[in-house]
Amino acid sequence: MKTLIKSLQIERFRAFQNLRVDGFGKVNLITGKNNSGKSSLLEAVRILASGGSLKTIFDILNYREELGSSVELDKTYLPTEIAPFCNLFHDFPDISSSKNGFSIISTGSLPESISRISVSINWFTRKVDTESDRQTIFYEPASRDLFDDMEPFPALSLDISGRKRVVPLDRLQRRYPIRNEVDTSPIPCVYLDPFSSRSTSQLGALWDAISLTDAEKDIVKALQVISPDIQAVSMIGSDERSARPRTAIARSARFPSPLPLRSFGDGVNRLFGIILSLCNARNGVLLVDEIENGLHYSVQTEMWRTIFALAKHMNVQVFATSHSWDCVHAFQQAASESPEDGILVRLSRKGESTIPTIFTEQELEIVTRDQIEVR
Structure with a gap:
């Protein structure tokens, strides 16, 4: 499967006077210091992949x-x-x-x-x-x-x-x-901000799109990385003003009746949002800002393994940002099992210019082994 976005040329967008990045892979982790342009890079991809959607520009x-x-x-x-x-x-x-x-x-x-x-x-x-x-x-x-x-x-x-x-x-x-404008882009483009998973009601529309499909099994399997007792997930409630708000619930081997997914902690809910978004981005692009939010370092390698596997299976190109060393290390461990798919891009500022540095999996292995700063 060919890479949707292999290179990107951005001119005069936000802090980018002129930025060119070559060699994106199937799964891309964008790192850099604060105000280096990580979120702006996601925004540029989002505007492009949505076909210049006015709703996307408005939402940004x-x-x-x-x-x-x-x-x-x-x-x-x-x-x-x-x-x-x-x-x-x-x-x-x-x-x-x-x-x-x-x-x-x-x-x-x-x-x-x-x-x-x-x-x-x-x-x-x-x-x-x-x-x-x-x-x-x-x-x-x-x-x-x-x-x-x-x-x-x-x-x-x-x-x-x-x-x-x-x-x-x-x-x-x-x-x-x-x-209310209808998205006319020929490919799906799903964006998940650092805080979307705090309210599962915000993910109701994404759940409706994959409900009763095989993707439900992929989501449950991913959640078991953090809580092995989770057996099934569903969404209840309605968006109607007078009705009970949309809420994700889960059946667990530890409890006699389903519980709100929020009861399982921020990590489960963040992972729920990431994998649910990925399943909705089939044959398109997934963008995740500060992907490690709410996730303990001990589960991040399995998270990345799941993302690599599902991205390949569903033909999704992933762009995620992070400034966490644990996240970089976990990404490298998962990328070593799919060396042709994982790319790390570090953005750094030099005066008015933004300089991108590309690390392939082989180079990233040296980075993590020698603890070279790439955040």
Whole structure:
């Protein structure tokens, strides 16, 4: 099975002025110090793999609490509809310039329709085509000399493998239409943040997608790494406001009746979220930020073994971040059993540049043996 994303070229996205990473594998662990760009790399992959989904862009900004605020930058006031989206661009864009966008380009077997994307903020005017039977609204780039006569507005200009789209920023600030937008990406892309597993109700939709399939057995087998007594897992409750909230429950050999999965501790719930997300990413991409959260070091090797096996079986490319030495060591132990699949990428900052260093399994074995710092 070919690697979906073999290399990645990121320009002017967040802290990345120009970053190129070559040689990704089936399972990739991204390490580096705080503020080295680990989470931003996941965001770039997420935007690309989702086909430039507006909902994905909205969710990224919302998670970082970047929505709904205005900023003052170099004595230039940026209004509410513009400011949040400027966070996506390196050093904030000059919206009076045409060179203010970011781009993400990949090589590999990712579908050509989503293998490259560029996004910029520009001013547009709204036009109406009255010559056709049905009036059609379209957008044109605004010319500076027309600003006095027209009503220009800022918009995201997206180019997704040659398909162009203009989205007024005030529309992106209206949360619910964007939240309900249908994902049209040709591959699944599942993202798990460091805290998603704290509430099993957040994982209800993922459970519904694999319920009553063979993936249930894979999830139970993974949970037995931490709690061997777990025999089955299910989800009860409803998303309806007046009903009992969605809750994951588990049947255990130690208890006469099922218990909430939360009763088994943070480690079980974190692993539940990871494996459930992986099963939902079949033939696509799984992104996990701070994968070791809530997991004791003693179970991390088995966790990685499970991820390697399921990623190969379900044809999922995994990108995970960590700054834990225990996690790196556990990753190396599991990768040694699948040497062609595991790659560690360390990101380090040098001035304004981000430098990636690639470690294959053989190099990673030397790193862990000699305890060379790669976090």
